[in-house]
Amino acid sequence: MNSRAFLAPLAVASLVFALSGCRPIDETRSLNFDAETSAGALTSGWSGFEKTDENDSFVWAQARAATVTVLSRAKGDQLLRFRCWPFRYTGAPAQVAAVFVNGSRIDSVTLADGARVYSFATPEALWKSGPNEIRFEFAYAEAPKDRVPGSSDQRALSVAFDWLEVLPAKSEKKG
Numbered sequence: 001m002n003s004r005a006f007l008a009p010l011a012v013a014s015l016v017f018a019l020s021g022c023r024p025i026d027e028t029r030s031l032n033f034d035a036e037t038s039a040g041a042l043t044s045g046w047s048g049f050e051k052t053d054e055n056d057s058f059v060w061a062q063a064r065a066a067t068v069t070v071l072s073r074a075k076g077d078q079l080l081r082f083r084c085w086p087f088r089y090t091g092a093p094a095q096v097a098a099v100f101v102n103g104s105r106i107d108s109v110t111l112a113d114g115a116r117v118y119s120f121a122t123p124e125a126l127w128k129s130g131p132n133e134i135r136f137e138f139a140y141a142e143a144p145k146d147r148v149p150g151s152s153d154q155r156a157l158s159v160a161f162d163w164l165e166v167l168p169a170k171s172e173k174k175g
C-alpha cells in the first residue's frame with residue numbers, strides 16, 4: 001500500500017479543521033483591515049478604519065513606515081499577499097513599498113496608481129512561532145491638504161490597505 005496517497009487528503013482535512021475554529025487560533029491568515037479582524041494587528045503607522053464607496057474596509061498607512069503583527073506557527077515558506085493603493089497627486093514620484101518580515105527585507109515593488117494585489121514569497125526561516133512583525137516602508141507620505149486643491153486632510157498618507165493574507169507557499173509539511 002502506498003501511504004503517500006493519504007498525505008494530501010490528510011493535509012486538506014487538517015486545514016479544514018484549523019479553519020473551522022475547532023482549536024485556538026495560533027496563526028493569522030487574513031486581515032481585512034476592519035475593526036473585527038485587524039484591531040490588534042495594526043501596530044504602528046496606521047490611521048483609522050474607513051470604507052470605500054463599494055463598502056470595502058481599508059486603512060491608510062499615515063507614515064513612511066507601518067507595521068502589522070501577525071501570529072505564525074513558523075511552519076513552511078509563507079506567501080504574503082495584500083491589496084492596496086497609493087495616495088497619488090499631480091507630480092508625485094513613484095510610490096514604492098518595501099516589505100520586511102521580522103526586520104529582514106524581502107523585496108520592494110513600485111505600486112500601480114489603483115488598487116492591486118501584490119504577492120511576496122517569504123522563506124520559513126524568517127518566521128518564528130508566535131507574534132511576527134511585517135513592516136512596510138514607503139517612498140513618501142504626503143498630506144492631501146498640501147497636495148490636492150480643496151483637501152483639508154492633514155494626515156501624511158502613503159498607502160491604503162484593503163486586506164492582507166499570510167498563506168502557506170505550498171502544501172504544509174507535516175510533523
Ligand SMILES: [Ca+2]
Binds near residue numbers: 033056058161163
Ligand atoms: Ca478590507
